[in-house]
Amino acid sequence: MTDTNVIERPSQGGGRKVERFDVLIVGAGISGIGGAYHLQQQCPGTSFAVLESQESFGGTWLTHRYPGIRSDSDLYTFGYSFKPWTGTPIATAPEIMRYMGEVIEENGLAKHIRYRQKILSASWSSETSLWTIDVIRTDTGEELRYETPFLWMCQGYFRHSEGYTPEWDGMKDFKGRIVHPQSWPDDLDYKGKKVVVIGSGATAATLVPAIADDCAHVTLLQRSPTYFITGRNANELADTLRELKIDETWIHEIVRRKVLFDQEAFTKRCITEPEKVTAELLGAVRAFLGEDYNVDTHFRPSYRPWRQRIAFIPDGDLFRSIGSGKASVVTDHIDRFTETGLLLKSGQVLDADIIVTATGFNLNVLGDIAFEIDGKPLDFSQTVTYRGMMFTGVPNMVWVFGYFRASWTLRTDLVADFVCRLLNHMKAKGVTRVEPVLRDKDKGMPLLPWVDPENFNPGYLMRGMDILPKRGDKPEWQHTQDYALDSEEFPAIDLEDSAFLYG
Numbered sequence: 415m416t417d418t419n420v421i422e423r424p425s426q427g428g429g430r431k432v433e434r435f436d437v438l439i440v441g442a443g444i445s446g447i448g449g450a451y452h453l454q455q456q457c458p459g460t461s462f463a464v465l466e467s468q469e470s471f472g473g474t475w476l477t478h479r480y481p482g483i484r485s486d487s488d489l490y491t492f493g494y495s496f497k498p499w500t501g502t503p504i505a506t507a508p509e510i511m512r513y514m515g516e517v518i519e520e521n522g523l524a525k526h527i528r529y530r531q532k533i534l535s536a537s538w539s540s541e542t543s544l545w546t547i548d549v550i551r552t553d554t555g556e557e558l559r560y561e562t563p564f565l566w567m568c569q570g571y572f573r574h575s576e577g578y579t580p581e582w583d584g585m586k587d588f589k590g591r592i593v594h595p596q597s598w599p600d601d602l603d604y605k606g607k608k609v610v611v612i613g614s615g616a617t618a619a620t621l622v623p624a625i626a627d628d629c630a631h632v633t634l635l636q637r638s639p640t641y642f643i644t645g646r647n648a649n650e651l652a653d654t655l656r657e658l659k660i661d662e663t664w665i666h667e668i669v670r671r672k673v674l675f676d677q678e679a680f681t682k683r684c685i686t687e688p689e690k691v692t693a694e695l696l697g698a699v700r701a702f703l704g705e706d707y708n709v710d711t712h713f714r715p716s717y718r719p720w721r722q723r724i725a726f727i728p729d730g731d732l733f734r735s736i737g738s739g740k741a742s743v744v745t746d747h748i749d750r751f752t753e754t755g756l757l758l759k760s761g762q763v764l765d766a767d768i769i770v771t772a773t774g775f776n777l778n779v780l781g782d783i784a785f786e787i788d789g790k791p792l793d794f795s796q797t798v799t800y801r802g803m804m805f806t807g808v809p810n811m812v813w814v815f816g817y818f819r820a821s822w823t824l825r826t827d828l829v830a831d832f833v834c835r836l837l838n839h840m841k842a843k844g845v846t847r848v849e850p851v852l853r854d855k856d857k858g859m860p861l862l863p864w865v866d867p868e869n870f871n872p873g874y875l876m877r878g879m880d881i882l883p884k885r886g887d888k889p890e891w892q893h894t895q896d897y898a899l900d901s902e903e904f905p906a907i908d909l910e911d912s913a914f915l916y917g
């Protein structure tokens with residue numbers, strides 16, 4: 415592969431200068447920055463750039479600016495394998511951004527990242543074995559073009575420009591403000607106001623305690639309950655190891671292993687003894703809210719634990735807000751918005767000055783980029799995934815889609831190791847193209863939806879299933895969502911397996 419080239423080819427570039435890199439990484443979130451780190455470490459001499467449409471790095475943690483924004487998984491596993499996390503397990507967005515900033519700084523990655531560059535289209539040519547990437551600068555409107563043999567898609571899974579808000583009757587009649595947490599206005603003054611937060615997921619659960627003390631009252635309005643797990647925002651093992659003056663690198667690795675061990679045991683219990691787990695989770699809520707509180711109505715979901723991500727509530731802050739009377743939960747359906755709030759199906763009326771729609775994301779499979787393969791639009795839903803990261807019929811592209819039940823970044827590291835091994839293998843082999851193909855033994859394999867709704871069924875995935883790739887019935891053709899399995903299997907993937915077609 416070559417070093418960075420600026421190729422002056424006005425005829426092909428539509429008058430634009432064309433820049434070529436050995437690898438282009440899309441997105442400067444936790445996945446893209448992690449990818450850049452691994453590429454630099456494991457494929458020295460490979461030229462690369464990270465293209466990011468926003469004004470800075472951080473992705474999810476830059477986009478979301480609502481009060482209280484924090485992780486719901488522990489940072490020992492949400493942090494990278496290669497950089498110790500030294501703070502509390504649950505971290506705020508600014509803390510996560512600071513950690514990512516240190517990774518960029520310590521590894522000299524800043525020079526590789528190009529901000530305010532939104533990729534609009536990506537076209538693969540089999541003739542040249544190159545992707546042509548058309549980009550618009552979001553500040554100047556300038557159009558840029560890149561070429562690369564290899565695309566590393568770290569664009570996340572939701573559209574950053576806008577969240578998902580359902581349409582309800584009467585929304586236009588409401589005289590107050592309607593706000594989605596994904597685009598939280600800097601000037602939103604909620605002090606002394608009546609606020610209704612619609613939603614029951616991690617975002618709603620974070621937001622309510624963060625604003626409750628300042629508001630007249632906050633109501634969390636949910637159609638149906640969600641499981642929450644609560645505990646101290648501390649890791650006892652890490653604290654003990656620190657007292658023993660163990661090196662932070664060791665602490666990071668040991669605590670990661672312990673967290674993963676505990677999570678696996680918990681996931682197994684959710685499957686083998688869901689009633690017992692449910693009783694424990696609800697018991698913890700009851701301990702905060704008392705025996706008289708209607709925990710069954712507001713906190714007992716109809717599904718078994720772990721079918722949707724279980725949000726962690728550090729130090730029970732949501733339940734404390736409810737217990738103090740500053741916040742309350744209503745479980746009901748919206749009939750319509752009114753001038754002054756919401757009318758619910760039960761007939762109950764909720765007055766509000768501000769309504770926050772913590773109703774989720776718009777799934778964004780490939781960064782809203784128009785993909786073409788040899789002049790034909792790529793219909794992602796017609797492809798079959800190779801281990802949730804490559805796709806049949808799509809050459810030289812890897813996609814990072816993390817875990818639902820474990821930290822996203824665990825997958826970022828695993829996929830990065832795979833990509834670097836693949837790139838080094840291609841270099842050694844002297845080939846320029848790789849594409850996953852169904853092997854003879856895979857022909858006729860049943861093709862199933864990307865995720866099994868029986869296993870995991872959050873709204874944003876269910877709404878977007880028709881645009882996601884298909885999975886097969888063997889681990890090679892699935893995103894198994896099983897970190898323990900992937901961490902065994904990924905390093906052992908045989909790159910000469912007939913599932914890889916080189917050229």
Ligand SMILES: Cc1cc2nc3c(=O)[nH]c(=O)nc-3n(C[C@H](O)[C@H](O)[C@H](O)COP(=O)(O)OP(=O)(O)OC[C@H]3O[C@@H](n4cnc5c(N)ncnc54)[C@H](O)[C@@H]3O)c2cc1C
Pocket residue numbers: 440441442443444445446465466467468472473474475478484485486487488492531532533534568569570571572574617780781782783814816820821822823
């Ligand atoms: C509020 C919230 C809390 C979360 N908490 C956790 C948690 O605790 N644990 C966990 O595991 N997961 C959590 N998640 C999931 C989280 O999104 C991922 O864990 C992770 O941060 C995703 O990182 P990423 O780099 O893959 O994608 P993102 O963070 O989405 O970053 C993708 C980047 O790509 C850029 N991009 C997209 N399209 C283009 C384009 N066409 N051109 C140029 N740039 C583009 C975007 O601007 C963005 O900066 C949370 C998600 C949210 C919304």
